[in-house]
Amino acid sequence: MQLDLAITGGTLVTAADMFAADLGIKDGRIALLGAPGTLGGAARSIDAQGMLVMPGGVDSHCHIEQLEPDGGVNEEGFESASRACLAGGTTSVITFSNQFKGHRIRDTLEEYKARARRGAMVDYSFHQIVTDPTEAVLAEDIPALIGEGIRSLKVFLTYDTSHVDDAQYLRVLAAARRGGALVTVHCENYEAIRWRSAALLADGRTAPKYHAWSRPRVVEREATHRAIALAELVDQPIQIFHVSCSEVAEEIARAQARGVKVWAETCPQYLTLTAADMDRPGFEGAKFMCSPSPRDPADRDALWQDLRRGTLDIISSDHAGSSYDGDRGKAAHGRDAPFTQVPNGVPGLAFRLPLVFSEGVSSGRIDPCRFVQLVSANPAKLFGLYPRKGTIAPGADADLVLWDPSRRVTLTQALAQHAIDYTPYEGRVVTGWPVMTLRAGQVVMERDVVTAEPGSGRFLARAPYPMIAPSGRLADGFDASAFPV
Numbered sequence: 001m002q003l004d005l006a007i008t009g010g011t012l013v014t015a016a017d018m019f020a021a022d023l024g025i026k027d028g029r030i031a032l033l034g035a036p037g038t039l040g041g042a043a044r045s046i047d048a049q050g051m052l053v054m055p056g057g058v059d060s061h062c063h064i065e066q067l068e069p070d071g072g073v074n075e076e077g078f079e080s081a082s083r084a085c086l087a088g089g090t091t092s093v094i095t096f097s098n099q100f101k102g103h104r105i106r107d108t109l110e111e112y113k114a115r116a117r118r119g120a121m122v123d124y125s126f127h128q129i130v131t132d133p134t135e136a137v138l139a140e141d142i143p144a145l146i147g148e149g150i151r152s153l154k155v156f157l158t159y160d161t162s163h164v165d166d167a168q169y170l171r172v173l174a175a176a177r178r179g180g181a182l183v184t185v186h187c188e189n190y191e192a193i194r195w196r197s198a199a200l201l202a203d204g205r206t207a208p209k210y211h212a213w214s215r216p217r218v219v220e221r222e223a224t225h226r227a228i229a230l231a232e233l234v235d236q237p238i239q240i241f242h243v244s245c246s247e248v249a250e251e252i253a254r255a256q257a258r259g260v261k262v263w264a265e266t267c268p269q270y271l272t273l274t275a276a277d278m279d280r281p282g283f284e285g286a287k288f289m290c291s292p293s294p295r296d297p298a299d300r301d302a303l304w305q306d307l308r309r310g311t312l313d314i315i316s317s318d319h320a321g322s323s324y325d326g327d328r329g330k331a332a333h334g335r336d337a338p339f340t341q342v343p344n345g346v347p348g349l350a351f352r353l354p355l356v357f358s359e360g361v362s363s364g365r366i367d368p369c370r371f372v373q374l375v376s377a378n379p380a381k382l383f384g385l386y387p388r389k390g391t392i393a394p395g396a397d398a399d400l401v402l403w404d405p406s407r408r409v410t411l412t413q414a415l416a417q418h419a420i421d422y423t424p425y426e427g428r429v430v431t432g433w434p435v436m437t438l439r440a441g442q443v444v445m446e447r448d449v450v451t452a453e454p455g456s457g458r459f460l461a462r463a464p465y466p467m468i469a470p471s472g473r474l475a476d477g478f479d480a481s482a483f484p485v
């Protein structure tokens with residue numbers, strides 16, 4: 001076979017194995033793997049001597065060009081987000097389509113698809129955020145979007161503009177079970193945060209660091225317990241988003257031990273930042289505000305244990321597009337604004353893989369195969385993209401990152417290549433860096449220069465897959481979800 005491209009001399013890393021091999025690409029897909037020096041002719045060849053060759057990253061939780069209820073849009077558009085992704089070795093994303101309360105899902109889904117078609121340079125799918133599960137949304141909109149291959153819903157148990165109550169959450173779980181979709185959940189107790197925030201403001205505690213005080217661990221643990229318990233009642237598989245501490249992971253581990261189909265992720269911010277970062281001088285702490293809050297150094301270490309154990313099995317970025325300055329930025333209400341008026345979230349598309357590799361592999365906490373599992377293979381599996389994404393095997397998309405495991409790099413805003421005006425990781429030194437990214441067999445990043453074309457990313461329709469099937473264990477054997485009440 002005449003190959004389009006051969007990658008030779010590297011060490012291939014998958015979720016299962018690490019071995020020296022050459023890799024051949026044809027028509028955008030991996031065509032064959034062979035012992036070093038044994039591949040036939042190729043139109044072009046790339047020397048990967050000294051490099052790890054890994055599947056491109058799959059970022060299964062990132063907010064891109066998200067429309068907001070006030071009519072605004074996240075400033076991180078599909079084009080800038082894709083540039084940041086490719087710079088950091090990520091080739092596929094699952095971002096969000098947002099439903100506004102009082103509106104149908106179909107009102108905004110088409111708009112998201114059009115925006116992605118125009119700008120995306122990575123392959124993409126959506127989680128549908130459900131904020132208002134009316135009868136029409138449950139009976140018509142959710143089945144329709146599942147039919148289009150959008151097989152994950154997202155619910156928030158907090159935030160004024162998006163939280164759902166238990167009755168609404170149960171109905172979303174039931175609709176997902178009927179249609180065949182995963183439900184992802186932001187777990188924090190809405191009323192508890194409101195109550196504590198009001199008390200903090202009444203006491204004059206308004207600085208960014210009080211964001212953490214408004215939502216201590218128990219607020220996240222309670223919501224996680226409830227999210228799992230109700231999912232167990234419906235027998236609907238769920239994923240818990242952005243776990244910040246082991247106290248929460250314990251709830252998940254207990255449910256997993258009972259056989260509940262619950263998965264969970266964490267993010268680089270919970271492995272590298274702490275609540276003390278929100279106490280930096282002036283208003284700088286706002287740059288580190290996200291929900292749940294980063295915790296203490298001991299929590300970071302404990303999370304690595306949860307990742308090693310498998311309680312947590314994905315690391316996503318939860319990239320959330322708020323600059324520091326500007327109309328929609330963290331300082332938009334002034335540099336003395338109360339923490340309740342500061343937009344949540346931190347940017348992290350480009351540095352997800354480098355931070356996890358450096359803190360995980362270079363620091364000796366995990367091996368390269370576990371790294372591939374956490375940032376690529378597991379998100380691809382959980383969200384129905386595997387084995388097209390997340391592995392190196394004949395037939396898989398030729399989405400690859402060539403990784404220099406010993407290169408030391410100081411992280412800077414310029415290297416992040418996003419539209420946000422800062423990075424919370426400025427000045428941090430990492431060991432291990434992506435030197436080349438390929439998407440569909442094309443070189444789209446080389447030495448930090450991204451060359452992909454806007455609009456070249458493809459929509460990834462997701463077919464039914466085993467992980468979203470119910471476990472079949474229902475209290476009394478009665479499937480209440482069969483009755484759309």
Ligand code: URP
Nearest residue numbers: 186290291318320344345
């Ligand atoms: O603070 C965060 N995490 N912002 C992004 C939105 C979300 O909650 O996932």
Ligand code: ZN
Nearest residue numbers: 186241242291
């Ligand atoms: Zn969230």
Ligand code: ZN
Nearest residue numbers: 061062063318
């Ligand atoms: Zn998020």
